[in-house]
Amino acid sequence: MLAVFLGGPILSSFWGSLTNASLTGPHAANPEFVGLQNYATLFASPDLPNSVLLTFVFVFFSAVVGQNVLGMILALLLRSGGRIVGALVSTIVIGAWVLPEIVAAFTSYAFFSPTGTLNSFLSIFGVKEVAWLYAYPMFCVIMANVWRGTSFSMLVYSAALQEIPPEITEAAEVDGASGFKRYFLVTLPMIRQSVGTNLMLITLQTLSVFTLIFVMTAGGPGTKSxxxxxxxYQQAFQFSQLGYGTAIATILLLIGAVFATFYIRMLKPEVDRS
Incomplete structure (x- = not known):
C-alpha cells in the first residue's frame, strides 16, 4: 500500500522533473526527457535560494518556535487551570484548527488588511494605519499559521503531560525544586518522545503550507513571501513549466526527508544512537 500510494507518486514526480513537460504547447502532449536540465536551471536561478530561505524562516518561526512553544505553554496552563477555564480555552484554540484552511486564510487576510481588525484595534491607541500584508508579509503569514496550528501541539502535549505520574512531580516539589527546575529536569525529559514527534509532524505540515500564503499574499509583494x-505552483501552473515546477517540488520533498530523518534520529533511544 505504501509503495503504491506513496512510492509511486514520488517516482512519477521525480521522472516528471527530468522532462520538459508543460501545460501548453507541443511538450504538453509529448514531453521529452531532458535529464538534469531543470535542476541545473533551478540551481542557477536566484529564486531558489530566496525561496529556500523564506521556507526555513516560515517553518522555524511558525512551527518550531511558534506552534511548538505556544502549544506547550497552553498545555501547561490547561493542566494547572480549572476544568471550566480549560474547556473554554481548548474550544477557542481548537476552533482555529478545525476551520478549513481556505476559511482560516481569508480570516487572516481580513485581520491584517488595511481596514481589518488589527488596524481598527491599533487605531484606538493612535497608531496609524499599516499595510501589514505589503510591509510585513512574512510576519503576517507566520502569525496566521501559528494561530491556526497551535492547537495541534497543545493537544499532543496535553496528552503527554497526563501520562506523567503525579507522584514524580510531587517528589521533586518536596525536594525543593522550583517550577522551572521541575519542568526542565522532570517534565521535559519524560515527554521527550512526544516533543520529537510533535516537532516532526508540525515541521512537515508547515513545509507544505500553500493555501494560507497564497490567499494572504500570493507570494508577494514581489517574492517577499x-x-x-x-x-x-507559480512555475508549473502560472508559467506552464510543469517539469520545472516538479523539480522544485522534488527539492521540497528532499528537504522534508532531511527533516524527517533528523527527527526520527532524535526519537531513537540513547542506546540505539550510540
Missing part, C-alpha cells in the same frame, strides 16, 4: 510550494 515566495516559499517553495508557491514557487513550484
Amino acid at each position: 515566495m516559499t517553495l510550494p508557491l514557487l513550484a
Whole structure:
C-alpha cells in the first residue's frame, strides 16, 4: 500500500522533473526527457535560494518556535487551570484548527488588511494605519499559521503531560525544586518522545503550507513571501513549466526527508544512537 500510494507518486514526480513537460504547447502532449536540465536551471536561478530561505524562516518561526512553544505553554496552563477555564480555552484554540484552511486564510487576510481588525484595534491607541500584508508579509503569514496550528501541539502535549505520574512531580516539589527546575529536569525529559514527534509532524505540515500564503499574499509583494510550494505552483501552473515546477517540488520533498530523518534520529533511544 505504501509503495503504491506513496512510492509511486514520488517516482512519477521525480521522472516528471527530468522532462520538459508543460501545460501548453507541443511538450504538453509529448514531453521529452531532458535529464538534469531543470535542476541545473533551478540551481542557477536566484529564486531558489530566496525561496529556500523564506521556507526555513516560515517553518522555524511558525512551527518550531511558534506552534511548538505556544502549544506547550497552553498545555501547561490547561493542566494547572480549572476544568471550566480549560474547556473554554481548548474550544477557542481548537476552533482555529478545525476551520478549513481556505476559511482560516481569508480570516487572516481580513485581520491584517488595511481596514481589518488589527488596524481598527491599533487605531484606538493612535497608531496609524499599516499595510501589514505589503510591509510585513512574512510576519503576517507566520502569525496566521501559528494561530491556526497551535492547537495541534497543545493537544499532543496535553496528552503527554497526563501520562506523567503525579507522584514524580510531587517528589521533586518536596525536594525543593522550583517550577522551572521541575519542568526542565522532570517534565521535559519524560515527554521527550512526544516533543520529537510533535516537532516532526508540525515541521512537515508547515513545509507544505500553500493555501494560507497564497490567499494572504500570493507570494508577494514581489517574492517577499515566495516559499517553495508557491514557487513550484507559480512555475508549473502560472508559467506552464510543469517539469520545472516538479523539480522544485522534488527539492521540497528532499528537504522534508532531511527533516524527517533528523527527527526520527532524535526519537531513537540513547542506546540505539550510540
